[in-house]
Amino acid sequence: MRPFRFGAVVREAESGKAWAEKARRLEGAGFDVLLVPDHLVGPRFAPIAALTAAACATDRLRVGTLVFANDFRHPAVLAKEAATLDLLSGGRLEAGIGTGWMAGDYAGAGMALETPGVRVERLQEAIAVLKGLWGDGPFQFEGRHYRIDGLDQWPKPLQRPHPPLVLGGGGPRVLRLAAEQADVVNIGMRVKRDGSGPDRKDGGLEAFLDKLRHVRAAAGDRYAHLELGTSVVQMGGARKAEESWSAVDSSSLDETPQVLLGTHHDIVDKLRYWRDEHDISYFVVHNERDLPIFGPVVEELATARG
Template structure:
């Protein structure tokens, strides 16, 4: 069965509370399903929990979430309580995106140790177990290498049961397999260098992207049909005439759905093809300046 398209946009900041609310309402009015906030300690970005709450208060339908909470920045017991509270205040409109944390600049500036990827993935797996346990009914206990919880019964519980949608994003095989077992939504991304300096240039192109889908499908088994599969749209370029068209550097991702270049109809057809042939139905606009170009695509495809 083909899933209907869902669309989200990453919004990082605004000059005022009114401007932030206006941005949220613009997404809602244009057919976007979710406003997502990143989680980095450096750079001009709002803190995610406060920004999600404000966006939810300014809207009635729009869901709010993160792309993604860095597991290393807050204890999962704290995150469980914060997200459950926002879920109550938003009347069940929270989607929790979670990742290991990766950007070296964040860790360096804050004096935090950047552990090897394997350690961070181990900690993420435990963090997911703690989140789901604390979102569930009754006291919860957990004994792991990184986290220990003793009979903790947090309230409020999330409105959404058994818990808010959990999105995991990543590009490495181990994270993709973890996502296949635990996530409701998976955002397929490029692999990040172990030193946290940015995307791995070797992990690009059509074959590498399709391989990620194969990893998820194999690891998920019977669970695959329950997973919403998606990716971030890194570049949008709508051609209105041949004379006006010039393609920018897109880092070898032109053949993937992360880069959308062409006429309106060509982009719509590309997204339909990726949904119909590869099950990708959830698309996240990564760069706010592309919002004007991407909105007509959303208006045509959202919910269809």
């Protein structure tokens, strides 16, 4: 049984000092990972600079993305940036990557939002390039979307063979890719084909359990080595008027570990259930407003980590 791990998505701060203080507060509260998203629109810091600053302000806290949008960077560029960050942080990077999906990002930057199939295929090639460039010696790759001709980058990541690779999603193609290639799988909601937000038809307990079954089947012998996680999008004693990410109604998720309502003990019991019965051991608080509620949960479950 895997130990619990806890992460928090943090998007911005009013200054470098305030950002460093947020990172130190997370570390002091017992969180394991500070995560940033990767979007071109909205009040969000850029990942590489934000994660570097957070790593410099802390000693133990790991830093990562939920997740890099593959379409924003050539994987050779991301491989070098990530390896440098892993080295400078003392081996504390968790490299989350996804296809990119938010229509506003693409429209605002004048980029084409291609079909999910094309984006997943491109992501699959990008993962091969990342792992190859993080390895030893020159790397050669010839794909439909990327071509690498004997490139040997330095520095190499401090974590070997590479930083933990995190893939998240809710669609079957991404979940299959995650099961086959990732170290950490973050189970989420499927997004609409037009990039307008999460698919409201994808909520509910059975849909969540079906994703877990899909990951287990696709992973095969790798399953024992995978870490399974999910994002917590609602917390507290009662439903908040402000809904969860991208304005999706989270009421359909109440039976899943993505919504944690009730008392402190209710939340602790629910997390223990999902870890013990369904192997979900990594929980990410998606909204900063929920951190005061989740802090005592992290403190209580810390003894269950080892």
